[in-house]
Amino acid sequence: MSKAAVLAPGALAAPANIRRSSARVSNRTIVLVCYIVFLMLPIYWMVNMSFKTNEEILSGLTLYPHNPTLRNYAVIFTDPSWYSGYINSIYYVTLNTIISLTVALPAAYAFSRYRFIGDKHVFFWLLTNKMAPPAVFLLPFFQLYQTVGLFDTHIAVALAHCLFNVPLAVWILEGFMSGVPREIDEMAYIDGYSFPRFFGTVFLPMIRAGVGVTAFFCFMFSWVELLLARTLTSVDAKPIAATMTRTVSASGMDWGLLAAAGVLTILPGALVIWFVRNYIAKGFALGRV
Amino acid sequence: MDKVQDNRAWFLIIPVFLIVAFSAVIPLMTVVNYSVQEIFGPGQTFFVGTEWFEAVLKDDRLHDALVRQIIYSLAVLAIEIPLGIVIALGMPGGRSAKTSLTLVLLALPLLIPFNVVGTIWQIFGRGDIGLLGATFRAIGIDYNYTNNSAHAWLTVLVMDVWHWTSLVALLCYAGLQSIPPAFYQAAKIDGASKWAVFRYIQLPKMRGVLIIAVLLRFMDSFMIYTEPFVLTGGGPGNSTTFLSQYLTQMAVGQFDIGKAAAFSIVYFLIVLLFSFIFYTIITRTGEGEKK
DSSP states (O other): OHHHHHHOGGGGGSOHHHHHHHHTOOHHHHHHHHHHHHHHHHHHHHHHHHTSOHHHHHHOOOSSOSSOOOHHHHHHHHOHHHHHHHHHHHHHHHHHHHHHHHHHHHHHHHHHHEEOTTHHHHHHHHHHHHHSOHHHHHHHHHHHHHHTTOTTSHHHHHHHHHHHHHHHHHHHHHHHHHTSOHHHHHHHHHTTOOHHHHIIIIIHHHTHHHHHHHHHHHHHHHHHOOHHHHHTOSSTTOOHHHHGGGGEETTEEOHHHHHHHHHHHHHHHHHHHHHHTTTHHHHHTTTOO | OOOEEOGGGHHHHHHHHHHHIIIIIHHHHHHHHHHTEEEEETTEEEEOTTHHHHHHHHOHHHHHHHHHHHHHHHHHHHHHHHHHHHHHHHSOOSSOHHHHHHHHHHHGGGGSOHHHHHHHHHHHHOTTTOHHHHHHHHTTOOOOTTTOHHHHHHHHHHHHHHHHHHHHHHHHHHHHHTSOHHHHHHHHHTTOOHHHHIIIIIHHHHHHHHHHHHHHHHHHHHTOOHHHHHHTTTOSTTTTOOHHHHHHIIIIISOOHHHHHHHHHHHHHHHHHHHHHHHHHHHHHHHHHHO
16 A cells, blocks of 8 residues: 555645545556456447447447447347247246255255254265266256156256256355354244244244345356256247357348347346345355355 | 254255256266167167277377366466456455445356357457457457467457456455454554465465365366357367367267267266365365464
């Protein structure tokens, strides 16, 4: 800090409050700002392109759309084969989040509170599923879901994504639950609470931040996954990310449409982050800080 | 925390057990099944023993893909972990609007579907319509990720840094948030340098989250598929064909199911082995430091 103050003699003339803040601009802040610019540039470029006509995109480089058009978005919102992709994606992602949370909550409670035969082995086994390359499961998944008649349904994708989301949910929730002292459970049982009633009315409200963070992670990993989602669907449950490959057609690439579809896949994520922004820090430590 | 011994806790585990078993154990058994059989059609299968495994272990293209994959994953770790730490150190503290905005902007790439990440970089990197490609051309570098192997490889690497460094940064930020202000005050009184504060206060406190970060980044980069598939399709040549890419080519492209299944098992074991090694090294060094 003293180094920065020496290096900023020009700031001396400025009012005291500005001077203090400018003196604090350290190398680390510069790295951070540069990195955020690096993050935003490609995204800006796609947003920029989504408002351009294809003629403008192909005719040369323009830093902002000179003839802004909403045509690309209009195509997506009026063509059912486009917008149903979004509905499908949101449908199976929500389904997956609900399933993951429902089964992970009791399991995480068991792991955080009890010792039982094989507890460590089961926990490790759950985590190994997060380490399995999805490409390994493509073919067997395809055959399994075809055999049980779930192929091309939303529930198939939701179940397949449980492969990596349930272990993750158990992991995060266990971290949050271990932060709640055991005495609370014991007090509740002494007061005559049954387990379900205690869990629903006392325990869950105490870890609601953890539940929110877990839901966020399940949403995130299910929303971004494409390999399994594409393999397990053909028409009725096709995710938007798979629909996007359609823009490569015989008449060349419809860049504007592709960019617009891309922008619309970022929006749900951005919305979700905004809601959990105050819990992100704790959430990314998986409740274990 | 002292836990109570109670085997009835298994009842709480059963739902998770069933659902993960359904989507993990059954498919995995199918893969094992395929890996020891030759399949000519429905009902026409022959037991071939370890033949497929021998074929996989002798496959030169697989060796190339494995070497490429290891170099790539190590490069990813070597760039993303230090960069993530530096970014986390530069994050504003407290609950201000500035903090929220930084967090949201940093987290944004993590919520973009993998193939859209590929699309973004495709649009960004192309020489004719992309800002990056056009900039390189303007300053005289003949940048073209579709036919220059080195450019393709670097673009895939930069794309991964763009996509995932935020995860490392957010994990480290979470670790830093847990340091009580009293630690910093004590360091100030002792006249500790910035480096000393980092080395003896911040780094030890980040150890837990760094283990998670290294493991997650290693596993995910080792399994990367969608982003390079969209951006380069594994080319030019085989320069960006990583393990998952090669596996999918084998299973779907050539329909070589037996070999692909054997490959899958070897692949899974490699990931497990590396994760275990990393985990052991990191926890060991940390233990040593405490003493």
